[in-house]
Amino acid sequence: MAKKLPSVDVVLVGFGWTGAIMGNELTDAGLKVVAIERGSWRDTSTDFAVTFAQDELRYYFRHALFEEPARETLTFRNNGEQTALPMRKLGSFLPGTGVGGAGIHWNGMTFRFLQSDFLARSHNIERYGAGVMPDTMTVQDWGVTYEELEPYYDKFEYLCGISGKAGNLNGRKIDGGNPFEGPRSRDYPNPPLEQVYGPTLFAQATKELGYHPFPGPAANMSRAYTNPLGMTLGPCTYCGFCEKYGCGNYSKSSPQTTVIPVLMRKDNFELRTESEVLKVNLDSSGKRATGVTYVDAQGQEFEQPAEMVILCAYILHNVHTMLVSGIGAPYDPRTGQGVIGKNYAYQITSSVNVFYDDKIMNPFIGAGTMGMLIDDFNGDNFDHAGKGFIGGGYIACWNTGGRPIETHPVPDGTPKWGAKWKRAVAQSYLRTTSVATHGAVMSHRGNYLDLDPTYRDVYGRPLMRMTFDFTDNELKMSQYLTDRATDIARAMQPREIRVNARKGHYSIVPYQTTHNTGGTIMGTDPKTSAINRYLQSWDVSNLFLMGAGAFPQNPGYNPTGTVGALTYWAADAIRNQYLKNPGPLVQA
Amino acid sequence: MLVLAGGAAQAAGLPYSLLEKGKRLVDAGDCQACHTQDKRKPFAGGRAIPTPFGTIYSANITPDRDSGIGGWTEDDFYRAMHEGVAPHGERLYPAFPYPNFTKMTRDDVNAIRAYLMSLAPVGDRPPPNELLWPLNHRIMMAGWNMLFFTPGEYKPDPQKSDAWNRGAYLVQGAGHCGACHTPKNVFGADKSGEDLRGAQIQDWTAPSLAANDRDGLGRWSKEDIVEYLKTGRNKLSGATGLMAEVVVNSTSKMSDDDLNAIATYLKDTPPAPDTAPGAPTQEVVDAGKAIYNDSCAACHDTSGVGVPHMFPPLKDNAIAQQEDPSTVVRIILEGAMTAATKERPTPSAMPAFAWKLSNEEIAAVATYVRNAWGNRASPVSASAVGKMRQAINAEKAGPQVAGSGVRINPR
Numbered sequence: 001m002a003k004k005l006p007s008v009d010v011v012l013v014g015f016g017w018t019g020a021i022m023g024n025e026l027t028d029a030g031l032k033v034v035a036i037e038r039g040s041w042r043d044t045s046t047d048f049a050v051t052f053a054q055d056e057l058r059y060y061f062r063h064a065l066f067e068e069p070a071r072e073t074l075t076f077r078n079n080g081e082q083t084a085l086p087m088r089k090l091g092s093f094l095p096g097t098g099v100g101g102a103g104i105h106w107n108g109m110t111f112r113f114l115q116s117d118f119l120a121r122s123h124n125i126e127r128y129g130a131g132v133m134p135d136t137m138t139v140q141d142w143g144v145t146y147e148e149l150e151p152y153y154d155k156f157e158y159l160c161g162i163s164g165k166a167g168n169l170n171g172r173k174i175d176g177g178n179p180f181e182g183p184r185s186r187d188y189p190n191p192p193l194e195q196v197y198g199p200t201l202f203a204q205a206t207k208e209l210g211y212h213p214f215p216g217p218a219a220n221m222s223r224a225y226t227n228p229l230g231m232t233l234g235p236c237t238y239c240g241f242c243e244k245y246g247c248g249n250y251s252k253s254s255p256q257t258t259v260i261p262v263l264m265r266k267d268n269f270e271l272r273t274e275s276e277v278l279k280v281n282l283d284s285s286g287k288r289a290t291g292v293t294y295v296d297a298q299g300q301e302f303e304q305p306a307e308m309v310i311l312c313a314y315i316l317h318n319v320h321t322m323l324v325s326g327i328g329a330p331y332d333p334r335t336g337q338g339v340i341g342k343n344y345a346y347q348i349t350s351s352v353n354v355f356y357d358d359k360i361m362n363p364f365i366g367a368g369t370m371g372m373l374i375d376d377f378n379g380d381n382f383d384h385a386g387k388g389f390i391g392g393g394y395i396a397c398w399n400t401g402g403r404p405i406e407t408h409p410v411p412d413g414t415p416k417w418g419a420k421w422k423r424a425v426a427q428s429y430l431r432t433t434s435v436a437t438h439g440a441v442m443s444h445r446g447n448y449l450d451l452d453p454t455y456r457d458v459y460g461r462p463l464m465r466m467t468f469d470f471t472d473n474e475l476k477m478s479q480y481l482t483d484r485a486t487d488i489a490r491a492m493q494p495r496e497i498r499v500n501a502r503k504g505h506y507s508i509v510p511y512q513t514t515h516n517t518g519g520t521i522m523g524t525d526p527k528t529s530a531i532n533r534y535l536q537s538w539d540v541s542n543l544f545l546m547g548a549g550a551f552p553q554n555p556g557y558n559p560t561g562t563v564g565a566l567t568y569w570a571a572d573a574i575r576n577q578y579l580k581n582p583g584p585l586v587q588a
Numbered sequence: 589m590l591v592l593a594g595g596a597a598q599a600a601g602l603p604y605s606l607l608e609k610g611k612r613l614v615d616a617g618d619c620q621a622c623h624t625q626d627k628r629k630p631f632a633g634g635r636a637i638p639t640p641f642g643t644i645y646s647a648n649i650t651p652d653r654d655s656g657i658g659g660w661t662e663d664d665f666y667r668a669m670h671e672g673v674a675p676h677g678e679r680l681y682p683a684f685p686y687p688n689f690t691k692m693t694r695d696d697v698n699a700i701r702a703y704l705m706s707l708a709p710v711g712d713r714p715p716p717n718e719l720l721w722p723l724n725h726r727i728m729m730a731g732w733n734m735l736f737f738t739p740g741e742y743k744p745d746p747q748k749s750d751a752w753n754r755g756a757y758l759v760q761g762a763g764h765c766g767a768c769h770t771p772k773n774v775f776g777a778d779k780s781g782e783d784l785r786g787a788q789i790q791d792w793t794a795p796s797l798a799a800n801d802r803d804g805l806g807r808w809s810k811e812d813i814v815e816y817l818k819t820g821r822n823k824l825s826g827a828t829g830l831m832a833e834v835v836v837n838s839t840s841k842m843s844d845d846d847l848n849a850i851a852t853y854l855k856d857t858p859p860a861p862d863t864a865p866g867a868p869t870q871e872v873v874d875a876g877k878a879i880y881n882d883s884c885a886a887c888h889d890t891s892g893v894g895v896p897h898m899f900p901p902l903k904d905n906a907i908a909q910q911e912d913p914s915t916v917v918r919i920i921l922e923g924a925m926t927a928a929t930k931e932r933p934t935p936s937a938m939p940a941f942a943w944k945l946s947n948e949e950i951a952a953v954a955t956y957v958r959n960a961w962g963n964r965a966s967p968v969s970a971s972a973v974g975k976m977r978q979a980i981n982a983e984k985a986g987p988q989v990a991g992s993g994v995r996i997n998p999r
Contacts, residue, residue, distance in 0.1 A: 045939045
C-alpha cells in the first residue's frame with residue numbers, strides 16, 4: 001500500500017536538464033516543487049573529479065554514468081512483422097540516469113533548429129508539392145515557430161554559456177557564422193573554441209568547395225563564464241573527455257554547473273533521489289492528474305499528490321510513463337489512430353575517415369563540440385527537387401578527443417588484430433581525422449513505441465517496445481550526405497580515405513547517437529499529437545511533458561538546444577498563462 | 589529573514605526590532621558554528637570543539653529551563669558574556685570566546701539574549717567535556733582569567749572614523765576573529781602584540797590578517813575583503829574549510845555597512861615583521877613542478893593565475909605562503925569546497941589527492957606552490973604531510989562542507 005504524502009504544487013518526474021530548469025522557473029514563481037529522480041545525487045568533485053574523470057574503462061566501457069538495462073530497458077524490433085527482444089546491453093544510444101541526467105555526459109553540441117524545420121510538412125509541400133512525401137511519412141508541423149522560440153533559445157544559451165559564432169544577427173549575415181541559421185537577437189555569450197588541425201583543414205576544404213564552414217556551438221567554455229544565475233564555469237582545458245564523461249573542470253554546461261546549486265538553496269524545492277516513478281495517477285474523470293506513485297530505494301511505495309505533474313525524464317521513459325498510466329490513446333500503426341508512441345524518430349549518421357602521412361592532428365586535444373561544420377546540406381538549405389528525399393543534416397569535422405582505448409581508426413584492408421593492426425593504429429592515431437554526417441530522421445507510420453506484450457520490468461510493468469527502421473528517405477538522404485562528405489574528405493588532400501556509409505536496417509547494437517525523439521509529439525490537433533504547443537497534455541491539462549519526445553520528427557541537429565528552449569517556452573506559458581487560469585492553454 | 593518560534597516571542601512580548609538586532613548579532617558572532625550540531629535543533633549545542641587541551645562540547649543556548657539558558661536572567665547572561673562566569677559561579681572555558689564578547693555593549697548582549705530566548709527550547713544536554721587534568725576543574729579558569737583576561741567593553745578610538753571603530757568593535761567583539769586568527773600561547777591565550785597574525789586551528793591555518801603582501805591582507809583592497817566576506821570569494825581567493833562555514837553562517841548575512849567597517853579596520857592593521865623562510869632544494873622544486881603541471885594546472889594554470897572567482901590563483905596567494913602550511917597540505921590531501929552563497933552559488937570543489945599522491949609527492953608540490961611565480965615560503969616536509977594525513981584519517985568522515993551536511997570523500 002502506497003503511503004500518501006502531503007500535497008505539493010508541482011511534482012517533477014526526472015531531474016536532468018528539463019527538470020532542473022523547470023524546477024528553478026517554477027520555484028521562482030513561488031510554487032512548492034518536488035523533483036523525483038530514479039538515480040542518485042551526483043556532483044563534480046565526488047563523481048567525476050579531475051583526478052579520475054578521464055577513466056575510459058569506468059565511464060565508457062563500464063557505463064558508470066548511464067542507465068542500467070538490468071534495471072530498466074525496452075524491447076526492440078525493426079518492423080511489425082518481427083518479435084521484439086529486450087535490449088540487454090546499451091548500444092545505439094546511452095541514456096543517462098541520476099541527478100543531471102544525460103546532461104552530465106553529453107558533448108555539449110547546442111544547436112538551434114532551422115526556421116523550416118518547425119514547418120516540416122507545410123514548408124516541404126509548399127516548395128516541392130503535395131507529392132514530395134509518401135502517405136507513409138507522418139511528418140507534421142510543430143505548432144510553434146522558430147521566431148516564437150528565439151527568446152527561449154537565447155535564454156538556454158546564456159544559461160549554458162555557449163561558445164560559438166552567430167551567422168545571422170537580427171537578419172544581418174555575419175561572416176564565419178552559420179548563414180543558414182534563423183535570426184538571433186544577440187551573439188553567443190562566449191566566442192568559439194580554439195580549433196585543432198583537422199577542423200582547420202576541413203574549413204579550408206569546404207570553403208574552397210563553396211560551402212560555409214562555421215565553428216560548432218559548444219557548451220564547452222572557451223573562457224570562464226558566469227551565467228545569469230550567478231553560476232561560474234571554468235575555461236575548457238581541451239582534455240577531450242566530454243562525450244560519455246562528466247567534466248571535472250566545471251567547463252561543460254550541465255544542470256550541476258549551471259542551475260542545480262541555485263535551485264537546491266531554495267526552501268520551496270525538494271529533491272528525492274533513488275526514487276522511481278511508476279505512474280501518473282488520475283482522478284475518476286481521467287482528465288486530471290492527482291500526482292504520481294513512486295517507489296524508493298527501500299522498496300517503499302509512496303503517493304505524491306500534486307496540483308501539476310511535469311514529466312522531465314528521458315523521452316523513452318516519458319513515453320513509457322504515459323503508456324503505463326493509460327493517458328492518451330496509444331498509437332496504432334495499422335489505423336494511424338492514437339497519439340502516444342507515435343512518430344518515434346532517431347538520427348542517421350555516417351562518416352569518412354581521412355588518413356594522412358605528413359600531417360599531425362593531435363587528436364588528444366579535444367572538446368565535445370570542438371570542430372567545424374557546414375549546414376549547406378541540412379534541412380531545406382539546398383534544393384531537394386528530384387532527389388527523392390526530404391531533410392538533410394550537417395557535415396562536420398569534430399575533434400571530441402582521441403581517447404586512447406576507444407580511438408583507433410585504421411585504413412581499409414587492415415587486419416582486425418595482430419601486429420599489422422597495431423602498426424596501423426600506431427601509424428594512424430596522430431595522422432587521422434574524420435568527416436562526419438549527422439542526418440535527420442523523418443517520421444514514418446511504422447516507426448513507433450508501444451507496450452511489449454511479453455516482457456515486464458522489475459516493477460511488473462510491461463516494457464516499452466520500440467519498432468524502428470531507417471526508410472528509403474533516410475537511406476537516400478544519408479547516402480547523399482555521405483557522398484558530399486566524401487568529396488570534402490578528398491578535397492582535404494589526404495593519402496587515403498575510408499567511407500563508413502550507413503546502409504540497410506537500423507541496428508540497435510553499435511553506438512550512433514543518444515538522440516531518440518518523438519512518442520509524445522507536440523502539434524495543433526489532439527487527433528494527431530499528444531501535447532499542445534505549450535507541451536501540455538491534450539487529455540490531462542495539469543500534465544506537461546518536457547524533452548525531445550515533443551519533436552514531431554527529428555531534424556538534422558543535436559536535440560539539446562531545442563529541448564532547453566522548449567522547456568523555457570513551456571515554463572513561461574505555465575508561469576504567465578496556466579497559473580492565472582489553470583486549464584487547457586489551447587482549446588482543441 | 590527572521591525565523592521565530594512565534595509563541596515564545598509573542599509570550600515574551602519583545603519588540604521585533606530588538607529581536608532583529610539580536611539575530612544580526614548572533615549571525616555576526618557565528619554562534620551556530622559552535623552551538624548547532626544538528627541543523628534540526630539550532631543552538632541546542634553538543635558540537636565537539638577540539639582544543640589542544642581536549643574536547644569541549646558546546647552548551648545548549650536555547651531557552652530550555654533545564655538544559656538551556658531559559659532560567660538565566662539578563663544579568664546572568666551578561667555576566668557570562670562579559671566575565672566568562674555562569675549563573676552559579678561556574679567558570680566557563682575560553683573556547684567560549686568571552687575574552688572577545690566582553691567588548692560588547694550591554695545593549696547588544698541583551699539583544700542577543702532576547703533573540704535566543706525567542707527560539708524553540710530544546711531539551712538536549714551536551715556530553716561531558718573530555719579535558720586533560722587539571723583543566724577539567726573549571727576553577728582552574730580563575731587563574732587563567734587572572735593571567736590573560738581583562739573584562740571591559742570596547743572603548744572607541746576618537747582618532748579613528750566611525751567605520752573603523754565599528755569594524756574594531758565587530759572584529760574584536762562579536763566577530764571574535766582573533767579566536768582563530770591570533771596566535772596562542774601554551775595556555776591557549778592570545779599572544780600579546782600579535783593580534784590577527786595567523787594561527788593553526790583544528791589542523792587548518794587561520795591565515796595572518798596583517799598588512800603583509802606575501803602572507804597577509806596586503807594585496808587585498810577593502811573591496812576585496814568585503815566581497816570575500818559577503819560572497820565567499822573574490823578574485824584572489826575562495827573561502828574553504830572552517831572559513832567557508834563562517835562565510836555561509838555569518839559574514840554573508842552581515843550588512844554591507846558592517847562588512848565595510850570590518851574591511852576598514854582590517855586594512856589599517858600594521859604589517860607583521862617578515863619572516864625569512866628557508867629555501868627549498870632545486871630537486872624538490874623540479875619534482876613539485878612536474879606534479880603541479882600534471883595534476884594542478886588544468887584549473888590553477890601553469891602560471892598559477894587560476895581562474896579568478898572560480899579556481900583561486902596560487903601566485904601571490906597569501907594562504908599558500910603562510911608560515912604554517914596546514915591549509916595547503918590539507919586541501920591537497922582531502923580536497924576542499926568553496927563556500928556557496930546567494931551571489932556565488934557555485935560550490936566549486938577541489939578533489940582529494942590523498943589516494944593518488946604520496947607524502948613525498950604532496951610535500952614536493954606544496955613546496956613548489958609555495959615557491960613558484962615569486963611566492964616564498966618554507967619547504968613542506970613529507971613527515972608534516974604524513975602527520976596531516978593521520979589527523980585527517982582520525983576524523984571519522986571527511987570534512988563537512990559549509991554546514992551543508994555534504995561530505996567530501998574520494999571513492
